[in-house]
Amino acid sequence: MNKLLVLFSFLLLTGCKQFLDVQPEQQVDESQAITNASTAEAAVNGLYNRLGNDGYYGSNFPALSYLSGGDVQWTGSQGAPQEITSRKLTADNGYVGSGWSAIYRTILAANYLLETVPPLNDPLLTADRKNQILGEAYAIRALSYFDLARGWGGVQLILKPTYTPQDNTGISRSSLDETYAQVLKDLTAAEPLLGNTTNRNRVTKKTVYALRARYHLYRQEWDKAEEYATKLIDDASYKLVKPYSAFFANNAVNTTESVFEIAYSNSFKNGHSNWWLPPALSGRREWAPSAQLVTLLNDPKVGGNRKELIAQTAPPGNLWYGKLYYRNPIGTDPAYLIRIAELYLIRAEARAQLGNTTAALADLNAIRDRAGVPLSTASTKETLVQAVEDERRVEFAFETDRWFDLGRKGRIGTVLNITDPNKYVLPIPNSEILADKALTQNKGY
Template sequence: MKQTITRLLFASHLAAASLSLTSCDNLLEPTPAQQLPADKAITDAGSARAAAIGAYDQVQAYYRLNWPVLGFLPGENVRFNGTLNQFLQIDQNQLSADNVLITEAWTQMYQAVNSANNLIAALPGISDPLLPAAEKNQLLGEVHFLRALVYFDLGRGWGGVPLVLTPTRTKENGQGLRRSTLAQTYDQVLADLTQAETLLPDGATRNRAVKATARALRARLHLYRQQWAPAETYATQVIASSNYRLVTPYRAFSTAPFLSQESVFELSFSNSDANTMWNNWFPSALGGQFNFQPVPAAIAQLNDPAVGGTRSALLASTVIAGANVTYGNLYSRSAQRDDPSYVLRLAEQYLIRAEARARLGKLTDAIADLNAVRARAGLSPTAATTADQLLLAIENERKIEFAFESDRWFDLVRSGRAGEVLGVTDQRRWLFPIPFNDLVADRDLEQNPGY
C-alpha cells in the first residue's frame, strides 16, 4: 500500500535510527507505528552513525529502480517490453496521478528527506566523546548533501514541492505545508549544498559525500538554473581535483570493484543489499525479465564507431531461438547483484562545463571539454564550430554517454526540447503528477496542471 507525505514522515525506521512511516487503512487518520521517542532516536555516536547510514539507505531506495526509470524511460533510448500499466504510462509519456512508480518514488524521497531532517536536528545537541567535532561536522555535511540531492530530484521531477525542513513525528506535522515554487526549491538545494561544502572534508570517498560531491551537484544545479558562470566554476573545481579522472576503456567506470576514479558519487549495493536492476534488462534466457529494451535507433548509435565508440560496451547480445537479441549491459552483475547506482560522474562535469562555456561564448574551451569525453570513447574531435552546433553536439553526446542512466528525459525538459525531440508538446506533461494519495490526505497540496 502506498504512503502519503503526511503518513510517511513520522514513524520510526528503527534500523537506521531515523523516522519514517508504515501505511494504514485510513488515509485521513494515520496512526503512528513503531514510533520512537524523539529524545531517544539519535543521542550518541553510535546512533548518529547509524542514522547517517540510514539516510543513505533511503536515498538508495529511490535510486534502486524508480528514479532511473523516470529518467530514461520517457526518453527515446529505451522502450518498455511488457504489459504493466505503470511502466507503459512512463514510456508513453501519459502519466496519471495514481501511477505506482510515481507514488513510490515520491514516498521514498520524502522518507529520505525526513531521515536527513532527523539527523540535522539531532547532531548539534549530541555530546559524546566518541563523536569528535570533525566527525560530527562530516555527518552533518553528508545529510545536508543528501537532502540537497533529494530536493533537487524532486524539483526537476515535480517542479516546486513542499519543503519539509524539520523532523516530522506526528500526523499533524506534514499537513498544511503548501508547495514552494521551483525557484524556492532550488534555493533550498543551494543552501544545503553551501552548508555541506563547508562541513565536508576533502577526500576521494565515492560512495559517501565529500567536498567535491557537493561541488559536482552544485555544478548540475547551476546548469539547470541556466546560471552558466557558476556552473563552469563548480565543474572546474571537480575536474581540477587529482582525485578524479576519465577512465579508459569506457566500461571501466562500471566494472567491479566499482568506485573508479571517474565516479564522483555512486550508491553502493551488495549481495545482501541487492540491486536487481540487471533483472529488468537481461533477457529471460539469462535469468532476467527483459522489461527495458534499447530501441533499434539507440542500438545503432551505440554500435556506430563514429557515434558510440567504445560505449558500445553498454550493449551485449545473446542468441535466443536462433535470433540475435541485444540488451542493455550497464547493470550486469546478475550473480553478485552489486551494481551501483551512478549519481555523479566526472564525464558529466566535463559536459556541464562544455555547455556552460558554449552558452558563455567560450567556444574553444567548450569544444575542448566535449572532445575530452569523445576521446575517452575513442571518437574523433567534434565537427561543431558554431554555438548552436556545439550545444546540439553536447546534447547528443549526453544522450549516448548516459544512455541508460537517469538523465535523458530531464535533459530534454530543462532545454525545452522535449516537444521537438519526443513529441511531448503539452508542456504540462513535462512535470510528473503529485500522487493522488497525497492530494487526498492533504487538501492544501496542489496538483500540477494537466493532471
C-alpha cells in the same frame, strides 16, 4: 512511542505503495532513536540506504527518466511503466508514487539527523564527525529536493522531522524557484562542514562541488557551472578511464571515473539488473534499449566503444539488452550518480554558452576521444550546445539523464513530440493529494 519509530511508521502509512520490492531501508533497527555516536552512525548509514532504495536510485526514480526519455522501451505487461512509455501517465502511476515517496523518506531521514545530532554529547562523536554527518545530511537533502524539482516542479519544502502524522501537513507547495533556492541553501550549508577528501561512496566537499556544477547548469548560471565543474576536473583524484567500459566492466567499483556512486551488497541490492538483463542472465529484460539507441551505440562515429553498454542474446531471440548493470551476485552493481564525464560535459555546455567555444570544444572532445569516436569540429555556440546534448544521450544512456536533460533545455516537445507542456513534469501522486489537502496537483493531471 519512540520518535524514530513514529517517523517511519507514519511514512509507511502515508507514503505511496512501492511498485517494486521494498529494500532494507536502514542497516539497524529503525525504532532505535539517535542518542549517541553509535546510533548517529547507524542513522547516517540508513540515510544512504534511503538514497539507494528501490524507489529512489536503486530503480524507480531513474526508470522515470529512462522510460520518459524515449531511448528505453518497456517490454513487459505491467501497467505503470507502460503508461510512461505510451505517454498516458496518470497520478495513480506506481513508479511515480514510489519515486516521490522514496525521495521524501530520504528528506525526512536527513531532517531527523539535522535536528538530533547537534545536541548529542558523546565523546566518541567529535565535533569534526558531527560536522561531517550534518554536511552529508544537508547535501543528500539538497540532492533529494533537486530531484523533486526537476521531476515534479515546485514542491512542499519539509525541513523538520516528522514525529506524528499531524506534523508537516498543511504546507503549501513552493514555487520552482523557491525549491531550487532550498537546494542551493542546503549545498551552501553542507560545503564548509565537509572534509576535502575523496570518497566515491560518501558525500564530501568534492561531491558538493559536483552537485553545485549540476545545479548551476540547470539554473543556466554558466559562470558558476564552469567554476564548480573545473574544481573536479582539475582534481587529480578524478580522471576519465579508458576505454569507456572500464568504469563498470569486470566488476570495477570506485574508479577514478566515479565522483559519487552508491554501493550495494547481497543484503542491500540494486534493482536495476533485474529489469535490464534477459532471462538467460537471471533478469526480466523489461527495460530495453530502443532500436534507435542501439543504432547510435553501434555506430563507430557516435557510440564508439560505448557500444559495450549493450549486448544481444543468442539466436533465435537476438534481443538487445543493457549491460551496465550485470553483476553476480545479482543486484550488487553500484548506482552511478555522478561521473567525471558529466563534469566535462557540464563545463563544455557552460563554456559554449559563455562564448568560449575553443575551450568548450576541448571538453567535448575529451569525452569523444575516450569513446573512440572522431573529434567534433563544432565551432559556434549553437552547434556546440547541440553537440553536447547529442553526446550526453549516448554517454549517459542508462543513467538518470535523458528526460531531465531535455526538460531543462525546453526541448521535450521538439525531440519527443509531446505537445502538451503540462506533461513535461510528473504528476503528484493521488494518494499524497488525498492525504494532505494543502498539496495541489500539477496542471493536466
